[in-house]
Amino acid sequence: MPMDKMHADEVDTGITLVARLLAAQFPQWANLPLQTVRSAGTDNAIYRLGASMAVRLPRIHWAVEQVEKEQYWLPRLAPFLPLAIPVPLAKGEPAEGYPWHWSVYRWLEGENATIERLADPRQAATALAQFVTALQRIDPTEGPPPGSHNSFRGVPLATRDAHTRTAIASLHDTLDGDAATAAWEAALQAPAWHGAPVWIHGDLQSGNLLAVDGKLRAVIDFGCLGVGDPACDLIVAWNLLSGEARNVYRAALQVDDATWMRGRGWALSVGLIALPYYQNTNPILAEISRRTIDEVLSDHQRNA
Secondary structure (H helix, E strand, O other), X not given: OOOXXXXXXXXXXXXXXXXXXXXXXXXXXXXXXXEEOOOOOOXXXXXXXXXXXXXXEEOOHHHHHHHHHHXXXXXXXXXXXXXXOOOEEEEEOOEOOEOOOEEEEEOOOOEEOOHHHOOOHHXXXXXXXXXXXXXXXXXXXXXXXXXXXXXXXXXXXHHHHHHHHHHHHHOOOOOOXXXXXXXXXXXXXXXXXXXXXXXEOOOXXXXXXXXXXXXXXXXXXXXXXXXXXXXXXXXXXHHOOOHHHHHHHHHHHOOOHHHHHHHHHHHXXXXXXHXXXXXXXXXXXXXXXXXXXXXXXXXXXXXX
């Protein structure tokens, strides 16, 4: 995918800028080769540094808070998780005309875990459920509650009502608005989460999962990390999994009906809001959004 801008107000980045930043702040890495990483990620520009590192720069203002959060929390969470996650190696300072902090991470090998690249989707569903279960078991004390730093992932589902209905209206030429509204309203009827907040990744989807030799090996991009309603980490059941694999994921997580319904609502809302925003600038994410919407609407119709 070309590295065109996805946001009207995002900042410019590029290999030349990254090279200058490294030379000034981390000269020990300045002579390593740099290459652009083609990604459907929306918040950060990524560059591979040598064979074993990656440089990650926020490309839009709402991603700036993620840097400090990931620098602090990812090293603390990693020892408790069964899949690899990014490990920050250094934090860069604003300089060379670039306005924000940025990060150097250890490079994680793998391909985006699209359904076609998973040898056994049921095994992947089990591995992902084990990851989510382990994440939820970590003490959430002092963990960041939902806010601008994580796109408000983990808030009560009803807070997304106005934006979701606006998205449905904007897509009147491309989807069945009545069906989308019915599925959304069904999700809103699910009881809210009254348990203690738990750790959530917040954005589980194929672009944030890495597979090696057909097996799930890593979870990346923790920009939506926070503590809140666990339903948010069920989104992947519709944006990636389907059929038996979806059932395996639910069973492994032992999800109650209300949380499952909220999770389906989260998947629908995220897909509906992302599609009109990215349909002309990010075809990969737009296709994920379309698939998610279709899966949710089909699932809702089957279970209505």
